[in-house]
Amino acid sequence: MFSPYGAQGLLPGRVVRVDRGQCDVVTADGTVRADTAFVTPHDPLRVVCTGDWVAVDPAGGVPRYVRAYLPRRTAFVRSTSSKRSEGQILAANVDHAVVAVSLAVELDLARIERFLALAWESGAQPVVVLTKADLVPDAATRAHLVRDVETSAPGVPVVTVSALNGGEGLDVLAAIASGGTSVLLGQSGAGKSTLANALLGEDVMDVRATRDADGKGRHTTTTRNLLVLPGGGVLIDTPGLRGVGLWDAGTGVGQVFAEIEEFSEGCRFHDCAHESEPGCAVLEAVETGELPQRRLDSYRKLLRENQYIVAKTDARLRAEMRRDWKRKGAIGRAAMEAKRGRLR
Ligand SMILES: Nc1nc2c(ncn2[C@@H]2O[C@H](COP(=O)(O)OP(=O)(O)OP(=O)(O)O)[C@@H](O)[C@H]2O)c(=O)[nH]1
């Protein structure tokens, strides 16, 4: 895909950081600073983002420009605000979307489900990392928390880690991260940068204590940074997100609630809304205790929210976005299957 740009004398590179219209691009000539103004600056989904493969001006021009980015294999997109339902791209060409969740605060399963919906939708394999395990020393309590997360995340590996005590669980995370590009997502204070430093084996990212227990304090990390890991693979550390709004994530929602979609195959009516229809297999599963009511409520809420966003955003734009990475995603995913085999 790059070759036509190569013929024009441009250099291939990967964006490792974007900051106010400028970005750092790793090329064969080292890391260069380039201006992103050339690439559709007014469309939030088409701005250059961390993880993009780009064609950049060769040495000489001041400033150097990013001339184009290559089609994205996967892309993590959230909606910036529920009012304007504008998409914001957080990372591109990601293989593993790692959702960091702190065990130091009460688990918010609905929030995890929301992150996972966007993660599945991105085309990447989601992974949940429960951080600060040292703060939950009791094995039974910990097992209980892990089980809660696992039932909210079918098909998603759940890894428990601690940056202290010799870095429990870090080897598992390092193995996952070695297979391509991973992005760390989650709330501020979840311990993302601490994990990034632990995987790097040096303190590259700033880490700061969260001001209050609910992690709503200041953001320590302010830009998205792509880091090269010594054990293989690259990792994108991101600023904490208080929450993520869905952005055309219907497929992702379905994947987060895979067991509900499975139950629904047993419903008498094939367009069953699982509200009060006779012969509804989903409601029956709630009745028998097989499906927690909380899961069904959460599923309905995210479906409704998604329909709302989809109705408000430009259908043509969404279709274009998809063309960009969904088709490419299928190719990329097939290539990654072998590497990810151990996760399935
Ligand atoms: N006890 C304990 N504390 C941890 C662990 N990991 C991180 N912390 C602490 O949690 C606080 C926040 O860590 P950060 O790594 O800065 O969190 P972050 O997710 O990068 O935060 P933002 O950059 O604001 O999004 C720091 O005080 C860390 O020392 C852990 O495994 N155990």
Ligand SMILES: [Mg+2]
């Ligand atoms: Mg950070």
Ligand SMILES: [Zn+2]
């Ligand atoms: Zn039903």
